[in-house]
Amino acid sequence: MQQPGLTKNKAHAAAHAKIPTPSGKLALKALQVMLRARSPLPALEVFHGELGKVFRVNLPSFKPIMTAGAEWARWLLVEARESFLWKAPKDPIARLLRDGLLVADGETHDSMRRLMNPALHRNALISYVETMWRATDRIADQWQPEQAYDMLPEMRKIALLIVMETLFSVDFMPHIAHYWAPLLQTLRYISPGIWIFWADVPRPNYWRALRRIDAYLHQIIHARRAHLAQSGTQPNDLLGILVSAEGVDDAMIRDQMLTMIIAGHDTSTGLLAWAMYLLGAHPEAAQRLRAEVDTALGEAPPTMEHLAQLKYLDRFIDETLRLYPPAHLGSRIAAQDLTHDGYLIRKGERVTYSIYVTHRMAEYWQEPAEFYPDRFLEKPVPYSFLPFGGGPRNCIGAAFAQVEAKVILARLIQRFDFTLLKRDVHMHMAVTLEPRPGVFMRARRR
Numbered sequence: 001m002q003q004p005g006l007t008k009n010k011a012h013a014a015a016h017a018k019i020p021t022p023s024g025k026l027a028l029k030a031l032q033v034m035l036r037a038r039s040p041l042p043a044l045e046v047f048h049g050e051l052g053k054v055f056r057v058n059l060p061s062f063k064p065i066m067t068a069g070a071e072w073a074r075w076l077l078v079e080a081r082e083s084f085l086w087k088a089p090k091d092p093i094a095r096l097l098r099d100g101l102l103v104a105d106g107e108t109h110d111s112m113r114r115l116m117n118p119a120l121h122r123n124a125l126i127s128y129v130e131t132m133w134r135a136t137d138r139i140a141d142q143w144q145p146e147q148a149y150d151m152l153p154e155m156r157k158i159a160l161l162i163v164m165e166t167l168f169s170v171d172f173m174p175h176i177a178h179y180w181a182p183l184l185q186t187l188r189y190i191s192p193g194i195w196i197f198w199a200d201v202p203r204p205n206y207w208r209a210l211r212r213i214d215a216y217l218h219q220i221i222h223a224r225r226a227h228l229a230q231s232g233t234q235p236n237d238l239l240g241i242l243v244s245a246e247g248v249d250d251a252m253i254r255d256q257m258l259t260m261i262i263a264g265h266d267t268s269t270g271l272l273a274w275a276m277y278l279l280g281a282h283p284e285a286a287q288r289l290r291a292e293v294d295t296a297l298g299e300a301p302p303t304m305e306h307l308a309q310l311k312y313l314d315r316f317i318d319e320t321l322r323l324y325p326p327a328h329l330g331s332r333i334a335a336q337d338l339t340h341d342g343y344l345i346r347k348g349e350r351v352t353y354s355i356y357v358t359h360r361m362a363e364y365w366q367e368p369a370e371f372y373p374d375r376f377l378e379k380p381v382p383y384s385f386l387p388f389g390g391g392p393r394n395c396i397g398a399a400f401a402q403v404e405a406k407v408i409l410a411r412l413i414q415r416f417d418f419t420l421l422k423r424d425v426h427m428h429m430a431v432t433l434e435p436r437p438g439v440f441m442r443a444r445r446r
């Protein structure tokens with residue numbers, strides 16, 4: 001029954017628990033932790049520790065509901081999936097990717113996912129392995145033994161070569177230097193920043209950068225259509241699937257290509273840069289990896305059969321993803337009023353699941369802050385390990401990314417000994433979680 005003096009909406013809300021928000025004192029504590037860690041992510045752990053698995057971050061004009069833990073993740077990603085939208089039209093990522101798979105909803109999303117899935121499916125990966133190690137060699141062959149390199153941009157170059165060649169049959173090597181700055185500019189545009197408070201902030205540099213990237217993508221599409229018209233054949237790749245699909249125009253192809261380039265390389269760059277950092281910071285793990293890779297591969301370049309033997313490398317990659325999940329957060333918009341766990345979530349509210357916090361919850365992980373790959377000898381609790389999200393909108397490139405990381409790391413370990421020159425690294429929240437100021441290493445050929 002409606003309580004006297006309350007409007008219908010207020011009565012609705014009163015029946016539910018209020019989503020906790022940090023007090024001034026707690027916010028101050030979190031701020032101190034954040035300044036010490038030089039990252040806001042440990043501050044989320046402080047909120048989670050005090051407020052529980054659901055709380056609201058209370059910033060001016062930005063008040064997302066944050067959730068953590070397997071139960072909320074399963075609810076958001078699977079059980080209540082149909083009640084949430086991905087797209088928040090004013091978010092820079094939605095403006096950038098337009099109808100791209102990552103931000104599309106409804107039938108556009110589902111049909112594009114069905115269409116593109118075969119190019120990223122396990123069966124397709126066998127043919128990508130050679131491209132992956134050759135791309136690794138092309139970049140690593142440029143390294144001089146006495147020079148220090150920041151592994152973040154080095155891994156970015158490798159990941160870009162791979163995504164462009166496997167999915168679009170484009171050799172990006174001659175274009176890297178030309179498109180490097182516009183690409184980074186575009187990534188800066190979608191990184192967390194002032195747009196959170198002021199969505200319409202003018203950013204002319206970004207639009208200039210995007211025009212250059214768009215022109216390049218349209219050039220690739222036109223060249224492919226011309227080749228197809230002339231020869232009646234085309235490479236068997238993702239671009240081929242898109243160009244041949246009925247009702248998919250160039251604007252839609254551009255959206256999917258840019259989505260794959262951004263989602264498909266920036267995350268892998270983060271994973272690989274952190275993996276290199278951990279390799280340098282944990283000599284005993286590096287030694288185990290070297291022994292495993294030498295036994296499985298000898299002098300031969302990696303193949304799918306070799307990869308199946310690299311079990312410790314699997315655990316090493318999983319532990320890297322657990323501690324430093326490149327996509328540390330997933331975000332949704334409630335499409336209707338909803339209730340869960342006694343809380344009311346109103347239509348239009350942003351609800352996020354924190355992959356970072358979930359990966360460090362003592363409920364699921366023993367000594368969560370420790371680097372210990374062998375913890376993955378046991379299967380994690382379902383939905384407690386979410387580097388690739390979960391449910392029907394999980395990462396379409398998860399299998400691709402796992403094979404890619406294994407090929408690149410196995411090849412680098414096979415060919416080089418690495419020395420980490422600077423251990424003091426912190427987590428920077430760019431589009432993905434990046435090690436800053438960088439992973440500076442020397443690579444000596446073995």
Ligand code: HEM
Pocket residue numbers: 101102103113120163259260263264265267268271325326327330331386387388389390392393394395396397398400401
């Ligand atoms: C280490 C590497 C990667 C990580 C950690 C990662 C992580 C994720 C996560 C967490 C999601 C789900 C986000 C959500 O719930 O909102 C996602 C979705 C997605 N990822 Fe990845 N990803 C990686 C590599 C890739 C690669 C290699 C590709 C493509 C070649 C890719 C393409 C996508 C796309 C298109 C989506 C959206 C799928 C959909 O909504 O249907 N990702 N990724």
